[in-house]
Amino acid sequence: MTRLFMFEKPLGMRDTLPVLFERKQKIRSSIEKEMKNWGYQFMETPTLEYYDTVGAASATLDQQIFKLLDQQGQTLVMRPDMTAPIARVAASKLLKNDLPIRLAYSANVFRAQQREAGRPAEFEQIGVECIGDSTVSADGEGIALMIHSLLAAGLEDFRLSIGHIGFVQTFFRQILGTEERVKALTRYLYGKNYVGYREHVNELALSSIDKQRLLEFLTLKGRSQIIEKAFDLLENDIGKRAVTELQQLWDIIFDFGLDGKVTFDLTLVSHMSYYTGIVFEVYAGNVGFPIGNGGRYDLLLQKFGKQTGATGFAIRMDRLLEALEVDEEELERTSCVLFSSERRREAFDYAQKQRKLGNKVVLQDISGVKDIDACTSRYVDITFLVGKAGKEAALK
């Protein structure tokens, strides 16, 4: 084994230094406030879960899950997402009277370590789950809240793409017949491989009309006009429900005045395999990866013993931070009181008065500072309470 340098941390792990921490917390609290205002309640779950419960229910690919063993030999996972743990808690404790519940979290989630930069093994997600509501209104609320959360964080240049897993599945099944053939074609969508998709379609034993329908499917992107196009691609109204849902969703988003932020993209399928209905991803101008995603997962709660629908979303804090412009001005102003022991009490009283006013004040014994100039330049304001009382000098 190579000897570690003392500054090294495990692969994929990151420190958050004070300046970044401050920014992160500010963003987090604006988003949390927004979510709370919409009636979502924050909760926490443990970092470790069982592989056989939450690990298996989570849709993160097995090789991407961070695993370890406990003393009994049970495989544990560092939670790969918050949706599965919250589903566990909701199913076993919170769902009562068949009333929808609205939960929120901001927590760190984990992935198996990867060598490449930009793939942290630990990152923060902030998100919500609305459990027990199967209406499109719940989907609409999720999308609206995601948009408002990002706006609250100060992000303006972003866009959501909305797809529908149910539509893709029914549409493919209608034309292809067998599950096996559906799976084979869906794989190209997951792989974002349009070339392979087209080649595969052309090789299938299908009528040229059906081939055309499958190829047309790739163009189902845009605003509300594509809903009609999607409808026309269907046969005998099977799969109509999904299209109706998209129409309803559009109406909701329009009513909420958010239609400028969203487009449909029916080719959008998520790697998170528990999604069953409307899904969405959000993109920001200067970040190469989606900064958040969400969708409906009506079958996940079943795994924990409850039969009910749910929808939710998560925003990736690291990517959101990258998307937001850094405004140096916004960093908190801190002042400093340099005191000598003769005037300790005076200094403390003064600092407390300032702190009560909400100002940040560092109380520093002057004999603990070697370089006064360096100390002065670090704070926006310095007060000297040094020597005998009455001789104080306040600088700047």
Added chain:
Amino acid sequence: MNNFLTIAMPKGRIFEDAVQLLKKAGFQLPPEFDDSRKLILEVPEEKFRFILAKPMDVPTYVEHGVADLGIAGKDVMLEEERDVYELLDLKISACYLAVAGLPDAKINDVAPKVATKYPHVAAAYFREQGEQVEIIKLNGSIELAPLIGLADRIVDIVSTGRTLKENGLVEYERMVEITSRLIVNPVSFRLKDERINELVERLSKLKTGGFGNENFKS
């Protein structure tokens, strides 16, 4: 600057084919384009910024979003498995991946060794054939490996087969056909959809690139 499209171009074999294709699609590219040594070239008339990368790195630039689009060989796409959209088969720089070796050379039963620039593709291919092989990753002149006894077989791209022939090697299996693809970053695909769709439309109208591989020997 933001309305520029950044396109990652592969240096070397595919580059000229790709430039010709763009010109054929009606894009105005400066004549000195081909022999410049700059790594970043801007074409303000078309609002394009080209970055010139190693072919194997093109999908990396695109996945991370520092390039919106890229032109990459299918061989590279198979090897790198990056999370990008593969939008168009540009049908340029055609070649194929093949297994080759010395004529009549038996593959070692105990520890079959395969040298290649494509360790993932090679390992997956032999695995599907029901064979577990040991991979030796090389970065070029793969044909050397069987000649001096480093490996029993090589996996490499073949366009004319001349390099194999001149070195006394034979092709054992043709694995997969390779052409160059237009790839795009998933975020750019959504946020710059209009410009990207226009580019795709103009390129797909050309149907076949029409440039054979005869000028580009491996």
